[in-house]
Amino acid sequence: MKHFGAVGAELDIWRIEGLQPRFWLRDDDATEPSASLDRLIDLVRRFDVPLLLAVIPALATNALAARLTSEPLVTPCAHGYAHRNHMPAGEKAVELAGRDVEAGLADLKAGRRRMLDLFPARLSDILVPPWNRIAPELAARVHECGFTALSTWSWQNSGTTLPELNAQVDVMNWAGGRTGHDLEAIAAELLRRLRQARERGGAPLGILSHHLVHDEAAWSTLEALIAYLRLERGFSFYAADELVRRSRPIPDAH
Secondary structure, eight states: OGGGHHHHHHHHHHHHTTOOOOEEEEEEEEOSOOHHHHHHHHHHHHHTOOEEEEEOGGGOOHHHHHHHTTOTTEEEEEOSSSOOOOSOTTSOOOSBSSSOHHHHHHHHHHHHHHHHHHOTTTOOOEEOOGGGOBOHHHHTTGGGGTOOEEOOBTTOOOSOSSOBOOEEEESEETTTTSEEOOHHHHHHHHHHHHHHHHHTTSOOEEEEEOGGGOOHHHHHHHHHHHHIIIIISOOOBOOHHHHHHHHSOOOOOO
16 A cells, blocks of 8 residues: 555564564444444454454443354453543543542442453453543552553553553544544554554554544544555454563563
């Protein structure tokens, strides 16, 4: 694809340096079955791409659990608790901040119980904070709720001692009118993020989507991006939980 010429050159540098890109896909804000969710699932089926689906526990329905029963590529995880902002007016929205840590932990524990009820055999232990933000003092204690990793945004560290597997390439242009990025813009962003990942020794690179708000530009860009990486370049996508497992040190046998 013509838009990805510079990306191809960057991937050649990865190969020369003996590095292998590790791509993975996350989608946020799922609550119930919908035509847009069906469209996303069809896309990951066609390209054989594992999907970490961030589900809002307080809003998730039994129908969603039933819909995902026969979708082995889709792994649900907790997306906070209720996707409710607890910050004062004028500040950036955060659910997992702005109040007592114990209250946040109580919500996360309740949310995890709900998710285990819905997805008893398939639930990821990764926590995706709404709006990709979490107070450091809460991040430091989310393991008390049964979580084994966090997933937020870019290369930030949320203050947790757990592995943090973040997304870096968002197909949505939130600042530019909440529309999908065009292919030229997403190729430029992929190039920028690949360079950053290479500088970090070949860190995993996460692609982020939000199926509920996608316009046709977002759908088209997401499909073209995955098609380029999977079909033209031949890269496999990784399951998020596999990448988390690989990030943990191997226990000393002695």
